[in-house]
Amino acid sequence: MSPSSVALITGANSGFGLATAESLARRGWRVYAGYRNPRRAGALWSLARTLPVFPIVMDVDRTPSVEKGVRQILKKEGRIDFLLNNAGFVMAGCWEDLSEKDIRAQFETNVFGILRVARAVVPVMRRQGGGRILNVGSISAFIGTPLIGAYAASKFAVNSLTEAMRMELREWGVQVAELNPGEIRTQVVANARMGQWVKNPKSAYRGITERSERWQRERFIHAAPVELFTRTVLQALSHRTMKRRYLVKFEDRVAYTMRWLLPDALWEWGLTRMFTWSRWPK
Numbered sequence: 001m002s003p004s005s006v007a008l009i010t011g012a013n014s015g016f017g018l019a020t021a022e023s024l025a026r027r028g029w030r031v032y033a034g035y036r037n038p039r040r041a042g043a044l045w046s047l048a049r050t051l052p053v054f055p056i057v058m059d060v061d062r063t064p065s066v067e068k069g070v071r072q073i074l075k076k077e078g079r080i081d082f083l084l085n086n087a088g089f090v091m092a093g094c095w096e097d098l099s100e101k102d103i104r105a106q107f108e109t110n111v112f113g114i115l116r117v118a119r120a121v122v123p124v125m126r127r128q129g130g131g132r133i134l135n136v137g138s139i140s141a142f143i144g145t146p147l148i149g150a151y152a153a154s155k156f157a158v159n160s161l162t163e164a165m166r167m168e169l170r171e172w173g174v175q176v177a178e179l180n181p182g183e184i185r186t187q188v189v190a191n192a193r194m195g196q197w198v199k200n201p202k203s204a205y206r207g208i209t210e211r212s213e214r215w216q217r218e219r220f221i222h223a224a225p226v227e228l229f230t231r232t233v234l235q236a237l238s239h240r241t242m243k244r245r246y247l248v249k250f251e252d253r254v255a256y257t258m259r260w261l262l263p264d265a266l267w268e269w270g271l272t273r274m275f276t277w278s279r280w281p282k
Helices: 015-025 042-048 063-077 100-128 149-168 206-221 227-238 250-261 264-274
Strands: 006-009 030-035 053-057 082-085 131-136 174-180 245-247
Touching: 006 015, 006 063, 015 030, 015 042, 015 053, 015 082, 015 227, 030 042, 030 063, 042 053, 053 063, 063 100, 082 100, 100 131, 100 149, 100 174, 131 149, 131 227, 149 174, 174 227, 227 245, 245 250
Parallel strands: 006 030, 006 082, 030 053, 082 131, 131 174, 174 245
Antiparallel strands: none
């Protein structure tokens, strides 16, 4: 792809999306950066003052918003060469503390949001004879841990739909791949939503929740810089044919490999060393 290619990034007001928008724009891309909440898009608009970054309202939970945003891009550019399906969030809470509404909201954004944007962009890429799509998954898709089971389930769904899309779209020269980052220093923890009954003093999972929250906070204190994520995106775009999956950190590659090499019993034993409160009662 030439440096003047056109990119669409969803969820670009912070974190992975904002960093990638800046990284691509500094390399000459014309970047359309989708956001949902104007009150949280200040950093994005600041970036747009100095770089070829064009903020657009795009709520991936709403089909009309997605279709309108794509039409705006096509009116100005006539093409979309790269889509980073990044919009998503973490719904925190043990399963019993999550309402059906909570779980639906998690899948609405993390899974159906990807499908809505892809449904609007893929016909464009088919007509122009090619394009690239990177879906942002997570290492959590393969490692379900306490408090983020709904998030992990949504990212496992992203893994499966990416695999199908990758095979379905090859005939038209559209490449599809997945990014599976682990802990990266972004606002993901601060922006996490809590399930309906997570903070209820009567919840049977109060102890697990508090211990899991402390564990997550400690992990993210030592998380990798977001530049590792953007470097991986650039690596994927530099490949003539994108790989099926891109793991961002060395630790992610180790965890992913061990998950599939170790028998389930041994893997679970290892997790009980990490989450000591998840052992069988004596």
